[in-house]
Amino acid sequence: MTIDTTRIQQLFSQPLKVANLGLDLFADALDAEGVEAARVEWRPPLIELEPEAAALFNDPRIEAANQEAVGQMMAAQPMLVDVRPAREVLPDMTERTFFHAGPPLDWASASGPMRGALIGAMLYEGLAQSAEQAESLAERGEIELSPCHHHEAVGPMAGVISPSMPVMVVENAAGENRAHCTLNEGLGKVLRYGANGPEVIERLRWFEHVFGPLVGAALRAIGGVDLRVMTAQAIQMGDECHNRNKAGTNLFTREIAPALVECGAPTADIAAVLRFLQGNDFFYLNLAMAMGKAAADAAHDVAGSTMVSTMARNGTEFGIRVSGLGDRWFTAPSEPVRGLYFPGYGPADANPDIGDSAITETVGIGGFALAGAPAIVQFIGGTPADALRYTLDMYDITVAEHDDFRIPALDFRGTPVGIDVRKVIRTGVRPVIDTGIAHREPGIGQVGAGIVHPPLACFIEAMRAIEMGWAVDSG
Amino acid sequence: MTIDTTRIQQLFSQPLKVANLGLDLFADALDAEGVEAARVEWRPPLIELEPEAAALFNDPRIEAANQEAVGQMMAAQPMLVDVRPAREVLPDMTERTFFHAGPPLDWASASGPMRGALIGAMLYEGLAQSAEQAESLAERGEIELSPCHHHEAVGPMAGVISPSMPVMVVENAAGENRAHCTLNEGLGKVLRYGANGPEVIERLRWFEHVFGPLVGAALRAIGGVDLRVMTAQAIQMGDECHNRNKAGTNLFTREIAPALVECGAPTADIAAVLRFLQGNDFFYLNLAMAMGKAAADAAHDVAGSTMVSTMARNGTEFGIRVSGLGDRWFTAPSEPVRGLYFPGYGPADANPDIGDSAITETVGIGGFALAGAPAIVQFIGGTPADALRYTLDMYDITVAEHDDFRIPALDFRGTPVGIDVRKVIRTGVRPVIDTGIAHREPGIGQVGAGIVHPPLACFIEAMRAIEMGWAVDSG
Numbered sequence: 001m002t003i004d005t006t007r008i009q010q011l012f013s014q015p016l017k018v019a020n021l022g023l024d025l026f027a028d029a030l031d032a033e034g035v036e037a038a039r040v041e042w043r044p045p046l047i048e049l050e051p052e053a054a055a056l057f058n059d060p061r062i063e064a065a066n067q068e069a070v071g072q073m074m075a076a077q078p079m080l081v082d083v084r085p086a087r088e089v090l091p092d093m094t095e096r097t098f099f100h101a102g103p104p105l106d107w108a109s110a111s112g113p114m115r116g117a118l119i120g121a122m123l124y125e126g127l128a129q130s131a132e133q134a135e136s137l138a139e140r141g142e143i144e145l146s147p148c149h150h151h152e153a154v155g156p157m158a159g160v161i162s163p164s165m166p167v168m169v170v171e172n173a174a175g176e177n178r179a180h181c182t183l184n185e186g187l188g189k190v191l192r193y194g195a196n197g198p199e200v201i202e203r204l205r206w207f208e209h210v211f212g213p214l215v216g217a218a219l220r221a222i223g224g225v226d227l228r229v230m231t232a233q234a235i236q237m238g239d240e241c242h243n244r245n246k247a248g249t250n251l252f253t254r255e256i257a258p259a260l261v262e263c264g265a266p267t268a269d270i271a272a273v274l275r276f277l278q279g280n281d282f283f284y285l286n287l288a289m290a291m292g293k294a295a296a297d298a299a300h301d302v303a304g305s306t307m308v309s310t311m312a313r314n315g316t317e318f319g320i321r322v323s324g325l326g327d328r329w330f331t332a333p334s335e336p337v338r339g340l341y342f343p344g345y346g347p348a349d350a351n352p353d354i355g356d357s358a359i360t361e362t363v364g365i366g367g368f369a370l371a372g373a374p375a376i377v378q379f380i381g382g383t384p385a386d387a388l389r390y391t392l393d394m395y396d397i398t399v400a401e402h403d404d405f406r407i408p409a410l411d412f413r414g415t416p417v418g419i420d421v422r423k424v425i426r427t428g429v430r431p432v433i434d435t436g437i438a439h440r441e442p443g444i445g446q447v448g449a450g451i452v453h454p455p456l457a458c459f460i461e462a463m464r465a466i467e468m469g470w471a472v473d474s475g
Numbered sequence: 476m477t478i479d480t481t482r483i484q485q486l487f488s489q490p491l492k493v494a495n496l497g498l499d500l501f502a503d504a505l506d507a508e509g510v511e512a513a514r515v516e517w518r519p520p521l522i523e524l525e526p527e528a529a530a531l532f533n534d535p536r537i538e539a540a541n542q543e544a545v546g547q548m549m550a551a552q553p554m555l556v557d558v559r560p561a562r563e564v565l566p567d568m569t570e571r572t573f574f575h576a577g578p579p580l581d582w583a584s585a586s587g588p589m590r591g592a593l594i595g596a597m598l599y600e601g602l603a604q605s606a607e608q609a610e611s612l613a614e615r616g617e618i619e620l621s622p623c624h625h626h627e628a629v630g631p632m633a634g635v636i637s638p639s640m641p642v643m644v645v646e647n648a649a650g651e652n653r654a655h656c657t658l659n660e661g662l663g664k665v666l667r668y669g670a671n672g673p674e675v676i677e678r679l680r681w682f683e684h685v686f687g688p689l690v691g692a693a694l695r696a697i698g699g700v701d702l703r704v705m706t707a708q709a710i711q712m713g714d715e716c717h718n719r720n721k722a723g724t725n726l727f728t729r730e731i732a733p734a735l736v737e738c739g740a741p742t743a744d745i746a747a748v749l750r751f752l753q754g755n756d757f758f759y760l761n762l763a764m765a766m767g768k769a770a771a772d773a774a775h776d777v778a779g780s781t782m783v784s785t786m787a788r789n790g791t792e793f794g795i796r797v798s799g800l801g802d803r804w805f806t807a808p809s810e811p812v813r814g815l816y817f818p819g820y821g822p823a824d825a826n827p828d829i830g831d832s833a834i835t836e837t838v839g840i841g842g843f844a845l846a847g848a849p850a851i852v853q854f855i856g857g858t859p860a861d862a863l864r865y866t867l868d869m870y871d872i873t874v875a876e877h878d879d880f881r882i883p884a885l886d887f888r889g890t891p892v893g894i895d896v897r898k899v900i901r902t903g904v905r906p907v908i909d910t911g912i913a914h915r916e917p918g919i920g921q922v923g924a925g926i927v928h929p930p931l932a933c934f935i936e937a938m939r940a941i942e943m944g945w946a947v948d949s950g
Contacts, residue, residue: 236850237712237722238883247712250725257732258750261742268737275733374883375711384886408713408849409884411859 046425047460053467057422065304069323070399070418073299073363077173078291081224083183083216085208087163090151090180094163096127099148101159101356102314103329106145107138111315113194113351116442117158118143120196124204125162131196131443149312149321153180154293154356156285157192157438158315165204166212170227170290172298179293183207183215186280188445192355193438195445210269211276218259225255227291232404234284235365235415240373241288242357242366243380243434243449248284253277285357288366292359299323299418306466307399308419311362311431311454315354315438320458322421325465332457337437339450340381351440353452358433364402364417367432367451368394372407372415380434380449390432390451391416397423397431421466424459521900522935528942532897540779544798545874545893548774548838552648553766556699558658558691560683562638565626565655569638571602574623576634576831577789578804581620582613586790588669588826591917592633593618595671599679600637606671606918624787624796628655629768629831631760632667632913633790640679641687645702645765647773654768658682658690661755663920667830668913670920681747685740689748693734700730702766707879709759710840710890715848716763717832717841718855718909718924723759728752760832763841767834774798774893781941782874783894786837786906786929790829790913795933797896800940807932812912814925815856826915828927833908839877839892842907842926843869847882847890855909855924865907865926866891872898872906896941899934 049056056062087093098121100114110118119134122143128134137143148155155161159182167180182192185203189195219225230251237247253274260270277283300309305323312319319329334352341347360366370376371391374384391407394416401414419431430453437448502512524531531537562568573596575589585593594609597618603609612618623630630636634657642655657667660678664670694700705726712722728749735745752758775784780798787794794804809827816822835841845851846866849859866882869891876889894906905928912923 233721246708247722247725250722250729253732254725254728254749254753257728258746258753261736261746261749271733271736274729274736278729278733374887384883408859412849 046428049467057426061304062306065302065324066307066399066420069299069302069305069307073295073418074403075174076295076298078170078227078294079173079224080168080170080219080227080287082169082219083166083212084169086161086165086167089169090153092151097144099146099151099153099161100314101148101155101354102312103317103319103331104147105314105316109316111351112441113354113438114158114315116194116196117160117191120191120200121160121162123196124201125164148356149310152178154289154359155182156289156357157355157436158194159356164208166207168290170294172294175298177294177297179290181286181290184280184283184286187282190445193445194442196443211273214260214263214265214269214273217263218256221259227287228404231288231291235369235372235405236408238373238375240366240369240376242360244373244376245284246281249281252284289357289359292363295363296359306421308362308421311358312356313353315351318353318454318458320454320462322462330458330461332455335452335455337435337450337452339437339448341448345447349439349447351438354438357435361431361433364405364415367434369415371410380451393429396427397429421459421462425463430454430456521903524942532901536779537781540777540799541782541874541895544774544777544780544782548770548893549878550649551770551773553645553702553769554648554699555643555645555694555702555762557644557694558641558687559644561636561640561642564644565628567626572619574621574626574628574636575789576623576630576829577787578792578794578806579622580789580791584791586826587916588829588913589633589790591669591671592635592666594917595666595675596635596637598671599676600639623831624785627653629764629834630657631764631832632830632911633669634831639683641682643765645769647769650773652769652772654765656761656765659755659758659761662757665920668920669917671918685744686748689735689738689740689744692738693731696734702762703879706763706766710844710847710880711883713848713850715841715844715851717835719848719851720759721756724756727759764832764834767838770838771834781896783837783896786833787831788828790826793828793929793933795929795937797937805933805936807930810927810930812910812925812927814912814923816923820922824914824922826913829913832910836906836908839880839890842909844890846885855926868904871902872904896934896937900938905929905931
């Protein structure tokens, strides 16, 4: 091998000049070595704003509003204090009202699992004696549909809440707001995935007559459970509180078990409640969701904030709401979930993304905390390295790092929290959501779990609204 | 700046020749780049063996024996099946027998916390009415001391087991052996740390009359708990099952709660048992220890094996036993623990390393699983990076990676398991143990927690015995 020493000499005789285009990784590494690098900021723009609106990306008033919003979100102290029938605690619920997940929806556009769950709820409430009767009622417009999110509530998957269902009552001890969520039914054939057979209805009745009253009594006896503290602990134990909820369920069970024993109910009922908790590793999901709703609502309606305060899917559309943009939903068709399927099922069976459970990602857990929950990849696919990367990516589109939800594997760094619509637009990075997959037909149930993102269109529409609001403001 | 191009030319005109001395990291990196490197194995030898014994380090018969031993250790299926009074289940226990942690010990050489615990046990058994009476009994030799490890048992810290104490009964479903351990009392003023005040004795009596019988009944009702499976889950939830036991305690509580409710005891007692479990994040430690003892005993007495089957400390001496070297203890003075102290205490208050709890490290958990339990550094000191490093170091001195105890943060790699005396001698790397710190005076209790290592002298003595055994064998 021969070497052209002239070229080598030239190379070694000149000082190095480095230009870094786009991502800063290379320039950062050179910085650390004491080598100067010119940084050229460059990304392909997701949308083009009007020239006078470009300043939105660096507006100090928006920064301040977002800090206030995320501060409210993290300061919330969601206390789980009771379990009560929905009709007693949810605003504007009548005997023919059915709340559902996601943005507003009518029967005609409802997906299979949403229809399945609504049919099940009508059977459960005794409004219909058969699925056909129930469908006919719904088609005639004899039931009223409304998003859970409009009534201080959230529900996983179809998220259907009917008047007799017991819901968990969460009070924000640091504010005035309340949040509610149904009780988690477990995996497989359950109402929230669109199943509505006899065992589904029977479980709902047992919730109403046994589980709800007993757990409510235990919660009242112990003065409630601090869900922020419990969720922080669960996250340190490998849950991300969306698709892995084992640690949270364990913590909750151990916390209420003594008071449950003392609630005065028959021994067989107490044992049955504890056995249900023992058999349902997902029970904590609904607690995390109610906590998330209480925190997200506390962060809503901060003037000037571009922070997302709701992400929810009704099985047909994905919708977001933004703290500074009032109650308007920005919607687009739900996307398919990439993930692992239960034996016998595949992507062709899957309904598009559905459920209010993305409230967990909205408040900095779920997909945003995957780095702390590597064991979850056995359920949703991918590797522990993917789980780490998902969380790291979210720091690029969020407003803060969570004060309480900290990930040991990241040296106790707080989870990324508070999605900034502007940052999603600027980077093209979408929030990551890890979620369950429902069968697309009514009456079947869960068929898998995986990863999904909100449609970019939701953020683009929201950015346009921010742009218009800004134009009005400065005009 | 001028460059001597002649030297550069020489450098670039010759093929590279690389010699790697000692640790293989550099040669490994070159391998990955396709560059040849001569590897020169070199470490400062810890002791010099007779020339004819040097082959011990690569003897295929020893390798095979160690694989057999670690295979037995991992194949053990420790089932927690009951809680019974010690006198009913521990071999060779009389009404004046007191078992203790670590290698054999007499009263004269017993440390403060060991004396404190023995005094407490004598008061509890009604053999003495005061600490002075108890001391006098012990000085006159009227009680018999014997290591737990000689009687199918282990005990944390002082590890004292007296005849009336309830012990957990663990059966190895994959073998013939049984293991036992006391019930964990919680932190602070507890017998195992040498405290012996009225509240300590009262708790022991409640264990005997309420907690033990109720939990025993629940275990019998559910047919036992598979401790290998439960420990594997706890490790995936951030426990290392020595100084962090919260996930394990949660799992155990959730598992037995339904049967506990149905055991027929008064409601107040059932609630008290659940409340005790709720308040004691260390309860699972003693389950992990009984599991460890069952697995370690299954791996003992494999002819030719240089694998450690016991590590235990009596508060004065550290002792190890080796699978292929029978029941002989190799002992040396216990070392101080480096760690964090509770407010008001410091290193001057600390007793040297004490307890049978190093059985956890012996079977590949505890300090060996720290990489999966980064949250523990808040309790024992250091950083999550330290926790990771401790585990990685242990792969250098162990025989295998555990089939069931897997660490998500290491991409589900099995924990390092089965300490090879030869590898400790060859590398100078000592096992890492994370442990509690007892006050050096009797009657006080725990003052902190931290990291400690066995004295090298134990391994040097064991290596000499291996050398002699081998010489006899080949002579």
